[in-house]
Amino acid sequence: MATLRMIEASSLPPSQSISLLAGDWPVLVCRTEKGLRAVIDRCSHADTPLAGGRIRRGRIACPLHGAMFDLDTGTCIGAAYRPLQTFPVAEVDDWIEVTIPDDPPPAYLRAVSTAR
Amino acid sequence: MNMVLKQPLARCPGDSYQTIIGRDGGHVHDVLALQSNPPQSDADIPFARYTSQAFFDREMESMWAKVWQYACREEHVAEIGDYYVYDIGHHSILVVRTANDEIKAYHNSCLHRGTKLKPSCSEGSSQNIQCPYHGWTWNLDGTVKDIPQRWDFSHLADENFKLPEVRVGRWNGFVFINMDAEAPELQEYLGVLPDHFRSWDMSRWYIHLHIQKELPANWKLAQEAFMEAYHTPVAHPQMTHVVGDVNMQHDIFDDHISRDLCPMASPSPTSTLNLSEQELLDRMLVSDRSVVADRRIVPEGETARRVMANQICETVMEQAGLDISSLSVSETIDSIKYNVFPNLFVFPSPGMPLIYQFRPHGADKDRCLFDQMVLRPVPANGVRPAPAEMVRIGEDDSYASVEGMDDFLGLVLDQDTNIMRWQREGMYASKKGAETLSQYQESRIRHLHDTLDKYLSK
Numbered sequence: 001m002a003t004l005r006m007i008e009a010s011s012l013p014p015s016q017s018i019s020l021l022a023g024d025w026p027v028l029v030c031r032t033e034k035g036l037r038a039v040i041d042r043c044s045h046a047d048t049p050l051a052g053g054r055i056r057r058g059r060i061a062c063p064l065h066g067a068m069f070d071l072d073t074g075t076c077i078g079a080a081y082r083p084l085q086t087f088p089v090a091e092v093d094d095w096i097e098v099t100i101p102d103d104p105p106p107a108y109l110r111a112v113s114t115a116r
Numbered sequence: 117m118n119m120v121l122k123q124p125l126a127r128c129p130g131d132s133y134q135t136i137i138g139r140d141g142g143h144v145h146d147v148l149a150l151q152s153n154p155p156q157s158d159a160d161i162p163f164a165r166y167t168s169q170a171f172f173d174r175e176m177e178s179m180w181a182k183v184w185q186y187a188c189r190e191e192h193v194a195e196i197g198d199y200y201v202y203d204i205g206h207h208s209i210l211v212v213r214t215a216n217d218e219i220k221a222y223h224n225s226c227l228h229r230g231t232k233l234k235p236s237c238s239e240g241s242s243q244n245i246q247c248p249y250h251g252w253t254w255n256l257d258g259t260v261k262d263i264p265q266r267w268d269f270s271h272l273a274d275e276n277f278k279l280p281e282v283r284v285g286r287w288n289g290f291v292f293i294n295m296d297a298e299a300p301e302l303q304e305y306l307g308v309l310p311d312h313f314r315s316w317d318m319s320r321w322y323i324h325l326h327i328q329k330e331l332p333a334n335w336k337l338a339q340e341a342f343m344e345a346y347h348t349p350v351a352h353p354q355m356t357h358v359v360g361d362v363n364m365q366h367d368i369f370d371d372h373i374s375r376d377l378c379p380m381a382s383p384s385p386t387s388t389l390n391l392s393e394q395e396l397l398d399r400m401l402v403s404d405r406s407v408v409a410d411r412r413i414v415p416e417g418e419t420a421r422r423v424m425a426n427q428i429c430e431t432v433m434e435q436a437g438l439d440i441s442s443l444s445v446s447e448t449i450d451s452i453k454y455n456v457f458p459n460l461f462v463f464p465s466p467g468m469p470l471i472y473q474f475r476p477h478g479a480d481k482d483r484c485l486f487d488q489m490v491l492r493p494v495p496a497n498g499v500r501p502a503p504a505e506m507v508r509i510g511e512d513d514s515y516a517s518v519e520g521m522d523d524f525l526g527l528v529l530d531q532d533t534n535i536m537r538w539q540r541e542g543m544y545a546s547k548k549g550a551e552t553l554s555q556y557q558e559s560r561i562r563h564l565h566d567t568l569d570k571y572l573s574k
Contacts, residue, residue, distance in 0.1 A: 045248075053240075053241070056502050061239075062240075063242045065234075066235060066238050066242070
C-alpha cells in the first residue's frame with residue numbers, strides 16, 4: 001500500500017470528479033455530499049472512463065451508457081455489472097491523498113476501449 | 117342518444133366551498149371564485165372501456181400518441197447533457213437538455229437495430245447519445261456523430277439518420293412531450309391553465325419526495341379515485357372530520373382542464389364530531405408534516421384555517437425566502453387540484469404542493485403506475501436541490517414504507533389501493549357491465565371519458 005499526495009483539495013469543487021493517475025492506477029476522485037470518494041476510473045459495463053459522469057446522492061452515472069455505481073462501496077445499482085474497485089482517499093493538509101495497492105494494475109486497465 | 121340535462125343540478129346541502137372561502141375574510145382570488153360545470157350526458161359508462169384490450173390499444177394509438185403529456189420537470193434535466201427517459205405503453209421518449217435554454221426529446225430507439233438508447237426509467241448525463249449495442253452515436257442535437265465501421269454502411273447518408281424528434285413544450289417548470297406532429301401547441305392545449313396559475317409559480321418549487329407506486333388497476337380507474345370525494349366518508353372516514361369531501365367544488369373548463377377545490381381544516385358535512393377550531397388545526401392533514409411541525413394555538417375569534425395559512429406563509433418565507441403573503445387563505449392551504457388531460461394532477465397551493473401522474477404500466481390494461489411528487493420551495497440561497505430520486509414500490513407495499521411519507525396520507529392511499537383492486541375485479545364480475553355516475557361529484561370522471569372519446573373518434 002502506498003499513499004500518494006495528488007492535488008490541492010480546493011481544486012475539486014462539490015459534485016465534481018477528477019481523473020488522476022495514482023502510480024499506474026487510473027483513479028477517479030469524486031467529491032460527494034458525504035465527502036471524498038475514489039474509485040477505479042473504468043466503468044465495469046463497457047470498460048470506458050467514468051470521468052464526467054453525473055454525481056448525485058453519492059452515486060456516479062457513467063456518461064456513456066448510464067450504468068450507475070454507489071461511490072461508497074463501488075456496487076453497481078440496477079444492473080449486474082461488477083463492482084468498481086474503491087481506494088482509500090483523504091484530505092490531508094489541504095491536499096487530496098489516495099492510497100493504492102502495491103501491485104501494479106491489471107493489464108486491461110492499460111488499454112482504453114475504443115467506444116466513446 | 118344520450119339525454120342532456122336541462123335543469124341546474126343539485127349541490128350538497130351544507131356549506132359550499134364558496135361559502136367556506138368567503139368566511140375566511142380578506143379577498144377571494146378571482147380564479148377560485150369561478151364555478152363551471154357544464155351540462156353532461158347521464159348515460160352509463162361501459163366497463164369495457166376499462167377491461168377490453170381492444171379499447172386499451174385504441175387509447176394507445178389514438179390518444180396517448182396524440183396528446184401533450186408530462187414527461188419530467190426541468191430540474192430533472194438541469195444541465196446540458198442531462199437526460200430523462202419517459203415511457204408510455206410501448207413508447208419510450210428520451211428527454212435531453214441540449215442547450216442552456218433548449219430541451220429536446222427523441223424516440224428512444226437506435227436507428228440501427230432498434231435498441232433503446234438509454235434504459236427505461238433511467239436518468240443521467242452524457243455529452244452524446246451512444247447506443248450500448250454497436251455504438252452508433254449521436255450528438256445531443258440529434259445529428260449523427262459516429263457510426264462505427266462506417267465503411268460497412270456506404271449505403272446510408274448521415275443526414276438521413278438524425279434521431280427522430282418528439283415535440284417538447286414547457287410550462288411552469290414542467291416538461292411536456294407530444295408524439296403527434298399535427299397536434300396544437302402546448303399553450304393552446306393547456307387552455308385556461310396558464311391564466312389560472314398566474315399567482316402560483318411552480319418553477320420556484322422542486323421535487324422533495326418522489327414515490328412511484330404500482331397500482332392494481334386500469335389507469336383511468338386508478339386516477340378516477342382522485343377525481344371525486346364521494347367515496348371519502350366510507351373509504352376514508354378518518355378524513356371527514358378535518359377536510360371537506362362531498363361538499364367539494366368540481367369545475368370543468370375545457371377539454372383538457374378540470375379541477376376540484378377541497379377546503380382544509382373544515383369538516384365534511386358528514387362529520388359526526390364537532391371539533392373545535394384548535395382540534396381542527398391539531399388534526400390537520402398536510403402533505404408533509406415536517407413543513408409545519410410546531411403546534412400552534414388558535415386565538416379566540418380566529419379560525420384554524422387562518423392560523424394554518426399564517427403558519428405556512430411564515431414557514432415558506434423562512435425556508436425559501438418566498439413571500440406568499442399576497443395569497444388568500446384558500447389559495448395558501450386548500451387542496452387545489454387541477455387535472456390536465458389525460459393523466460396529470462397539479463396541486464399548486466403552498467400548503468399542499470403535489471404532482472400526481474397516472475399511466476398504464478407498460479401495455480397492461482389492468483395495471484398502472486402512480487407517480488406522486490411532494491414539492492418544497494427552492495431554498496432562499498437560490499441553490500436548487502437535486503430532485504428527489506424516485507422510490508418505486510410494488511402493489512403490496514405500503515406507502516408508509518417510504519421514508520419521508522406522511523403517515524396519514526400513506527394510510528389514505530393504502531385504503532385506495534385495495535379498493536382499486538376490488539373495483540377492477542368487480543368490473544370483470546359485473547352482470548350490469550357499466551357504471552352509473554353521480555351528476556355532480558363524479559362529473560369530472562365523465563369529462564375524462566368525453567374528452568377521451570374526442571380523441572378516439574378523430
